Amino acid sequence: MSVNTAMIEKYRNDFLKEVEENVEEGHWVKMCMQCGVCSGSCPFGPHWEHPPQEIFMMIRAGKRDEVLGSESMWMCTSCYNCIVRCPRELPITHIMHGLANYAHRLGLAPKMNPTRRFAKIFWDNIAKTGRVNELGLSLNLYFMDGFGSGVKKATAMAGVGVGMLRTKRLNPFALVRHKGVQNPKEFQSLLKKAKEVEDRRKGLAG
Amino acid sequence: MTDAVATNETILVVGGGISGLTAALETAECGKNVILIEKNPSVGGRVSQLYKYFPKLCRPSCGQEINYRRLKANKRVRVLTMAEVVNIKGAAGDYTVGVSIRPRYVNENCTSCGACAEVVSAEIDDPFNYNMKKIKAAYLPHNMAYPQRYVLDPSIVGPEEGERAKAACKYDAIELDMQEQALELKAGAIIWATGWKPYDAAKIQPYGYDRFPNVVTSVEFERMMDPFGPTGGRMLRPSDGKEARNIAFIQCAGSRDRNHLKHCSRICCMATLKQSTYLQEQYGDDSEAQATIYYIDIRAIDRFEDFYKKVQADPKVRFVKSKVANITEDRDTHDVFLHGVNTEGYHRYDNTHDLCVLAVGMEPSVRAEQINGNVAGDASGFIEMHEANGAIFGAGCASNALDVNRAVQSATAAALRAIQVVNRVAGAEV
């Protein structure tokens, strides 16, 4: 049984409860009074299929697939406008990230969502050595959609790259030798521990 | 009148707005002696500044006229204006209240003939019109002012303007050397009716009240409708004096908001519904005149529902279920743009309006805990009914966010609570 089906089984019709128990800050969802100030405050507003307040309503209405499969919460850029304005003090930004994260873990997040893919690339990059390999990250991003478009994007950014080289903001040798944290072993065990704690908290252990 | 004799059977009413006036009159008409203390130069409070009442759309001054007539006819009420309570000592049935009276520079001889105002040239901001207008520094606070007596602003009390005013008065009514006065009054019970103040709209940063001239508050809008107000009774935009026809009303401006006032101020929905009818009054059937009400819930409680239905049927009025996210303005025209989402079905809007009225919330003028250091109140500062308060009773909007009708009701109840105390003091078995 996949994690997703396990969750469906566990919460049957109660998606709100599922969110409360599994999503970071999910217990705040019920506090929304549908004023819509968050939806209007988001600078990415027009691009949202379902703005935060609507997502909260959908959660209450049990629209599990639509919410978790939505591109919407991946739009959040953490500008915190919504949190500042929310009359109920909901940590909306965090809930959006929590929902995205949860959808991703359940394998329901839209596969091609660029934010999700960026986050994945970023994570894989940093998790390797404990420090971001900026050059590697950039190249990975450029070539995310295939070789052709990667070359195009890289060429377009060449000027910037040369400039950065000149001002020593970019180390060309990072491709071959990237300096990680001092004690990579300890870093890896730290990550492992953190994952265990997180999984336990979300009831995913075992 | 400052020689008011008071005993521990006297009831002290603090605040001369509709609640304080009511408490004082109802108490006095039961045969009790009352001293009414008002901070401003005239009684009447905030209702005097209202253009109309909801839901009848009648005039607040009509009821005030009756109340002033009751006041003039009743020798048991003494009114002290420009007076404030400084401290309260003692306990239920035996209070000693320190009162400080600011100088008015005009004594009881004043016939309100207006000769002083004619010779004074200095002008001051008119607090009655929320400083949207200038008035002479020798002034009658407003048309219905009671006591009907002029006031000299302290800024002109001096050799030039002050002396000129004094010279113009044939009745020795102007006393330039009037000093602040301190009184001690006995009282058996105290009715605290200091009312409310509008929430400071500038604190609601995204609405730009402090930045955009065409964002005004509901209380200011009310003054604009008065023929003697800052715009001569017309809906003129502060930016350019042009008629505002396309008007936005934003509900819960400060209320129901953990960042501002956590309580619902109760009156704002009805106040906005009322104000939306002013468009019909000003522009008749002009189809360009439009009110848009942005709301979370319309709280037209009990019989007020009738009024809500009437407004809903008005083609001039549109309802959008939305808490407006923010306001921007056109720098050239000063039109305001309201941004947000209509949550009924998710419709995003960026609406242009001539004028935006913020239905500002209500907070107590004096917070409970500021009264005598220990009066029990709720988290918003409204006075609660509590044994620890002794014989200090909240009335009207000092005790809750209330409409006029409920404030009067509350004041009438407070009057009885005070009477119960002084009757006990008097051992008056009826």
Added chain:
Amino acid sequence: MSETKTAMYICNGCGLGDRLDTDSLGKLAQSEGKCTIVRQHDFLCNRDGVDTIRRDIDDDGVTHVVIAACSRRAKTEAFGFDDVALGRANLREGVIWVRPDTEEARETTQEMAEDYVRMACAEIRYMQRPEGNPNTGDNKRILVVGGGVSGMAAAVEASKAGYEVLLVEKSGELGGWAARLYKRVPNREPFSDPQDTGVEDLVKTVEHDKNITVFLSSVITRTSGAPGQFSVDISAESGTTSTENVGSIIQASGFSNFDAARLPELGFGASADVVDQAGLELLAGKAGDGPITRPSDGKEVASVVFVQCAGQRSDKPGHLPYCSGHCCNTSIKQAMYFKDTNPDVDTLLLYSDLRTPGNGEDFYRSAQRKGVTFTKGQVREVQTANGALVVKFRDMILDDDAEARADLVVLATGQVPNSGIDIEPAAAEDENEGSGVDAASNNNAAVEVPLESVLNLDYRQGPDLPHLRHGFNDSHFICFPYETRRSGIYTCGPVRRPMDIAQALEDATGAALKAIQAVENASLGRAAHPRSGDLSFPSFRKEGCTQCKRCTVECPFGAIDEDEQRYPVFNESRCRRCGTCMGACPVRVIYFESYSVDTVGQQVKAVQMPDETEEKPRFLVLACENDAYPALDMAAQQGLQYSPFVRVVPVRCLGSVNTIWVTDALNSGYDGVMLMGCKKGDEYQCHFVKGSEMAHYRMSKIDDTLQQLQLEVERVETYEVEITDIQRAPKLIDDYVNRVNEIGMNPFKGF
């Protein structure tokens, strides 16, 4: 009665001395006005001026005083001589402030002043100092009808002030609806949990209060009398009746629950698991701290849906058009009954506007914290299917049809007031030809109230208080929530307006104060609101009375009854002193000591009528003293002007205007008569209810008379003027004057 001695005091202050020839005014007062003493003073309202008057009264036996100075609304306290008959000639706001200070205007201004002096002298000649109603009772007991929370609170609060109370309850026990609640909505910080109702304590307090006598299983079968002297029959179910005397009455007859059987579309009746809020309270009470079970099969409720505004805020026939105010908070409280016992119970609340004013917002938040789900939705139907309920609704946020399955559905239905018999439709049917005023149109058709009288008043106008709207016995006035239309009888609690316990407690306290005030004033012979303190009262000359009943029918306060011979019985303590009866009386036999057909009629006649050739028309303005007259005063204060040809007479109420004043005026040469009253209609402003309405009607009838006299009907006009019509009122006058001038002078001049 002691000898009449009239004195006039003419003030020369505020420019009066400069603008007017006050010496000739004085001579006029002496010669035409028959004043024994006439004095002038430079500053009449100061200590010296007032002392002068005081000395004349004390030492010289002056009984009638006329102050010729400012408006009666100014310096009222300084000139408050209440031991004499007092008149005011308004020379400041009425004359010099509304006229330009020009040489040209001097003559007409002086004429205006002279006329006001003549009028004041004529008025005072027919005035007596009001002595107070002699027909008083001094019973200070208070009757409270209804033993619910409102009634008990009113009783306890009145008792705490030292008054004796009779509390009559229809059922066999005290407590009313509130006693059937499991818990109540909180009224103190932190406003987060249901709270004990406190009803048991209140019942105990009542039962132990030696000032309070409780009559259970009893109703009021007759009420007669007036404030300070009511007599009531209290009849017990057992058949015994006791007659008691009380000074005032508080009606706290409460509400009935809306009959949910009228909502079959919401499943009430079809399933036992659809209940109303009262039904849920019973279930919760039964469950106590344990889980609530559903009525049909005793199964523990695992899911519940609350349907707000069930049969309320609705225009459908048989539904309630209003909002009952408390139901949002009540449903929140009830949802907490479930959540507090078992957080896993699904609680869904479907609302259209969530109405939790004040700190109710905390209660709302608390419910959300506890996991109550709130959805803005319009419920269409509640279906029953296989032992479960399905609530079909439109989700207004997601704009989607949705449904929720539930073990139990709670309908938030409304409060229907127990306000007794609606006497106005009855009166309208029985309409006397004298009155053309329709019973205030009311929306009561939709709301059925129990047709059982609460008070059984033996009043001429019917057994209960007039309803305001939707059957509620509320006050019509925003500033005066206790202003009922029957003196000495006050309503409180949900019979007045839909409300919750917190409001009812406050309301009851206020009503208790009014009841106390009523008995205190009644024993002194003084009027109640709005002319509170007025000592004048109506009398009539029986020999002239034709028993036409107009006064008894038209009295807005039901103060006047009829005796066996159909003569009016005035019940002075019930009277509010508006003078509507005086205005109604076709044979002019009704009068007050200080206000009568003569006090105004003689003023009308006292005005000097220039003949046609002088081209100085004369207009009479009868102005309501509460709205139009102050508006004109304030216009004067603002320096606005109007025609010097009008003579303004303030009247207590336009309802007191007797048509004889109008016809006499026209007969004696006035070119027109203008009536300025307040707003009429549904949202009437008149504090005597129908005054303005009545005047409009009566003046429409006067047209026939005018036509008989071959006078143009335009000469008599009635206007609605608000107190804020400071700019409009003078303009109305001028426009009117111009219009009549175009018609031409009254041909009756000089006859």
